[in-house]
Amino acid sequence: xxxxxxxxxxxxxxxxxxxxxxxxxxxxxxxxxIPAENSIDTKDYEDSYNDMVLSQAAKNLVTAANxxxxxxxxxxxxxxxxxxKEDNNSIYISFINIYITxxxxxxxxxxxxxxxxxxxxxxxxxxxx
Numbered sequence: 839x840x841x842x843x844x845x846x847x848x849x850x851x852x853x854x855x856x857x858x859x860x861x862x863x864x865x866x867x868x869x870x871x872i873p874a875e876n877s878i879d880t881k882d883y884e885d886s887y888n889d890m891v892l893s894q895a896a897k898n899l900v901t902a903a904n905x906x907x908x909x910x911x912x913x914x915x916x917x918x919x920x921x922x923k924e925d926n927n928s929i930y931i932s933f934i935n936i937y938i939t940x941x942x943x944x945x946x947x948x949x950x951x952x953x954x955x956x957x958x959x960x961x962x963x964x965x966x967x
Contacts, residue, residue, distance in 0.1 A: 892921045895929065899957065903934065906952050912942055914949075915966045934961035 899919040907914050916937040923929050934957060936949055946963045954960040 888923055892923060892929065896921050899931070899934075903936070903953055903957065903961075906956055907936075907949065910945075910948060910952055912938070912945055912949060912952075914938055914942075931957060931959040934959050935964055936961045937964045937966040939966060 896919045899921075900917045903917050903919065904914060907917075914936050916935075918933070918935040918937075919931060920933040921929050922932045934953060936953065938946070938949070942949070943965060949963055950960055
């Protein structure tokens, strides 16, 4: 009987020492605020990525427009292409500005025809000095 009472008292003492330590460990876990991997602001990341994609696509379209004009013997002073992204993630050309010198002013209709037919957007021709 004495052994059983000692065993029960020993288990009681061990449990009474372990339970506060377990409570302390669980309190430390809740006090430490470890950010989850998914807590990175994905909206900022997506916006940055979308801006980068739009910028690169615009540069590619400028190069393509310049190549089209050069193939027609027309040298633009500057070309600007604006792109917009819709809610369904489609991208469309919002504007094309082509800056030309006085020397190519008489070929403005040719420029509109070549760029408009190949890029599905009629360009705005701007006379530049």
